[in-house]
Amino acid sequence: MAKISEIEPLVLAHTEKGSATWASVMIVVKVVTSNGMVGYGESVPTLRVINVYNTIKQVSKGYIGKEAEEPEENYQEWYKQDFYLARSFESATATSAIDQALWDIVGKELGAPIYKLLGGKVRDKIPVYANGWYQDAITPEDFAEKAKEVVKRGYKALKFDPFGPYYNWIDEKGLKEAEERVKAVREAVGNDVDILIEHHGRFNADSAILIAKRLEKYNPMFMEEPVHHEDIEGLRKYRQHTSLNIALGERLISLKETAVYVSEGLVNILQPDLCNIGGITVGRKVISLAEAFDVEIAFHNAFGSIQNAYSLQMSAITPNLYLLENFYDWFPQWKRDIVFDETKVENGHVKVPDKPGIGVSINEKLVESLKVEPKELEVQEEPVWVVKGTWKKYLT
Numbered sequence: 001m002a003k004i005s006e007i008e009p010l011v012l013a014h015t016e017k018g019s020a021t022w023a024s025v026m027i028v029v030k031v032v033t034s035n036g037m038v039g040y041g042e043s044v045p046t047l048r049v050i051n052v053y054n055t056i057k058q059v060s061k062g063y064i065g066k067e068a069e070e071p072e073e074n075y076q077e078w079y080k081q082d083f084y085l086a087r088s089f090e091s092a093t094a095t096s097a098i099d100q101a102l103w104d105i106v107g108k109e110l111g112a113p114i115y116k117l118l119g120g121k122v123r124d125k126i127p128v129y130a131n132g133w134y135q136d137a138i139t140p141e142d143f144a145e146k147a148k149e150v151v152k153r154g155y156k157a158l159k160f161d162p163f164g165p166y167y168n169w170i171d172e173k174g175l176k177e178a179e180e181r182v183k184a185v186r187e188a189v190g191n192d193v194d195i196l197i198e199h200h201g202r203f204n205a206d207s208a209i210l211i212a213k214r215l216e217k218y219n220p221m222f223m224e225e226p227v228h229h230e231d232i233e234g235l236r237k238y239r240q241h242t243s244l245n246i247a248l249g250e251r252l253i254s255l256k257e258t259a260v261y262v263s264e265g266l267v268n269i270l271q272p273d274l275c276n277i278g279g280i281t282v283g284r285k286v287i288s289l290a291e292a293f294d295v296e297i298a299f300h301n302a303f304g305s306i307q308n309a310y311s312l313q314m315s316a317i318t319p320n321l322y323l324l325e326n327f328y329d330w331f332p333q334w335k336r337d338i339v340f341d342e343t344k345v346e347n348g349h350v351k352v353p354d355k356p357g358i359g360v361s362i363n364e365k366l367v368e369s370l371k372v373e374p375k376e377l378e379v380q381e382e383p384v385w386v387v388k389g390t391w392k393k394y395l396t
Ligand SMILES: O=C(O)[C@H](O)[C@@H](O)[C@H](O)[C@H](O)CO
Pocket: 019, 020, 023, 131, 132, 198, 200, 250, 300, 301, 302, 325, 384, 385, 386, 387
């Protein structure tokens, strides 16, 4: 048995930026055991880098001294301790990263990748969809040109947000702009590529319904977060008035919260994020919950290369997988380099990496050299979650 002896949050940054402001920083968690084993996890940065960094230190108090080989027991104990876990994104993402690192350690001890610890893989290659590819795209032509490049690289599905700066409400002009962009992408990629529409949870139900009616003729495979995250009533209304698939899940932070959406039939494609749902321990339960209700899984995978590695492990064991989100080809180089060349996208697929634990080898030297003091992100007119350079209308 190995006791958890050290938990270290590491904030990594580089001058080369990510496709969205909040993706320019990575928060890595390094867990060390009394017998010298090391495991890595990743937390979600968003606008809360300092808060997450500090929360990892607080959550660590509940994990240090515990058995590294018992992530389930440790999660249950922390669930008992942290009265606000189900309401705190910071606690959820800190707990998730520590949990991942524990599974990494167990895998390394047993000499097996995580997928083997969880029943084995159901596929050797993970089908992925592209995101982050449309930086600086404003006009329909911009979108079409970039979409063609994505397809040329071998992707069979791509996601984008065609709504520019529209927020809460959309008017005729906004609908027209969104439609022209979607139409241009559909014409550019043909009918055999899946188009996924990202709303970033920013519309009221009536506007989201208007959008669905307007875009359904382009056969989007799903509509992601069409209404504000906490607007369950709005989502029910959207469900009643539209027939397109709903995708959501990146902001869910517990199993029971997820159960509400799944059991009420409010989601077709569930997008849990292994860096805030509760790591591997809760992630595996969410996969089964979805399976029981015939809901497909497409892990949210928008931050860094460690998240990507865990998402690949878990996609390997998921019978009800739709696709895994992927930024790999649009990551800044430093994020790709944190993991040695093992998660390349080829023909729209990533081979399941099979090194012990996380499945890939981490460039520890690079991680050390990218360490910075945590600091606040600047707030600009274009929100941090937007793919950069797209928060503009193209008609005057
Ligand atoms: O589904 C997603 O991936 C998310 O909603 C985001 O994480 C954004 O797309 C990201 O901010 C763009 O870089």
